[in-house]
Amino acid sequence: MDGQAATKPENGTDSAPDAGANKSAENSAEAVRPRGNNRRERVLDAAAYRFRRQGYAATTMRDIGGDAGMLAGSLYYHFKSKNALLLAVHEEGVRRIAGAVDAAVADADPSDPWQRLEYALAAHLQSLLDGGDYAQVVIRDLPADEPELRTELIRLRDEYEQRFRHLVEALPLANEKDAGWIRLLLLGAANWSNTWYRPDGATPAEIAGHFVRLIRNDKSMGITT
Amino acid sequence: MDGQAATKPENGTDSAPDAGANKSAENSAEAVRPRGNNRRERVLDAAAYRFRRQGYAATTMRDIGGDAGMLAGSLYYHFKSKNALLLAVHEEGVRRIAGAVDAAVADADPSDPWQRLEYALAAHLQSLLDGGDYAQVVIRDLPADEPELRTELIRLRDEYEQRFRHLVEALPLANEKDAGWIRLLLLGAANWSNTWYRPDGATPAEIAGHFVRLIRNDKSMGITT
């Protein structure tokens, strides 16, 4: 009984990220040449996509494989375990969001610490809300089991948030002790924003502007020009 | 026949919430009379405990059963499914945190909307940080699968947060449009606080005080007395 090809996954039931890349576009060397490790990127994209929507525990290797256009077992050619996949997503996420924030800060007026903070917060929000799934996973997905992995992921995130610690400490505040609270207030509200953010509402830059303005008020003291 | 008692879980391997209630205290009617539905409460406590630490997806019915002092199958006498357990934890959590906030607001000066907001935020933080596991689950655990359940859980939380909408709208603001941003800023930062909160640091009331003060500044306009 049974045994008649019960499982036939073939390709994902719902192509999530972009499972249609190997069509008939054989112009030169893209679809017909999986020689480069561009498939690993697809796998990572699929993992980030699923981890963001369902969380780590609720995501199966078959989910990821389906989205990446391969079977679950094939994933182990690119990553040695599910944990390794999560770690890779986190690392890439931190890389992206940190790069975005650094670039935004570099664009700001070096003599205006409030603007620097606002630009950084806007980039943080942009990465989190409109940017891909990677940043979201970094912020939200911290599995409780496997404490070693958890420690490593927290270390990655703390290293990133260090930037905001410096940005806030550079503010001209009446009470320097407020720096820590301002950072916790802004970063916490930002990291929570995905629960209420709507693409048709305020943009990340606008949100950052509102948040910074609310706590700025007249707290600045120097900066006369 | 047989009866070698292969599996003998008896009581949890690590008594998590408080698995030591049926000792030898048979004073009148507690340990010897499981007639009341006091076991259901233990099950709910265990579920809240696990859901908070591991999240919904990573928690197994055997985990909960172990903590509650029974086998996984026995849980189905009290709750008809794992989803039902999560829903019950959410309902109880909303009941508790809403009750705490309402009580705190009732204690505040009715003519001082800033104090009312601060007290409410303090109670919210207290429930979230020092209060049991229920409130934490309400805030953090929203499983993505089973959209019906998710919708119901979000409805529960939104109903609760409605209180803050009213509290913020009662503030004497220079720009009324800021009410929404203030609510998102404060509530977001509060809901994120469990990632950095340490019991030996600032108390929930102190945290609420700092947060409210940071955005208050001189935004108030009425309230001369």
Place this chain on the structure above:
DNA sequence: ATTTTAACCTAACAAATGTTTGTTTAAGGC
């Protein structure tokens, strides 16, 4: 043409999962 190798598939494994079914225990009412 042959070999190599990156990339993937097929097929299974053992363990864990949520849940169900039938049975047992013990307390309380009659």
Place this chain on the structure above:
DNA sequence: GCCTTAAACAAACATTTGTTAGGTTAAAAT
């Protein structure tokens, strides 16, 4: 004493899980 019933157990169930082992394909190197 018997009967009812709340509460739990014991044992399985059908899937699903992460992971592995060996086979297959096609492009690249020799």
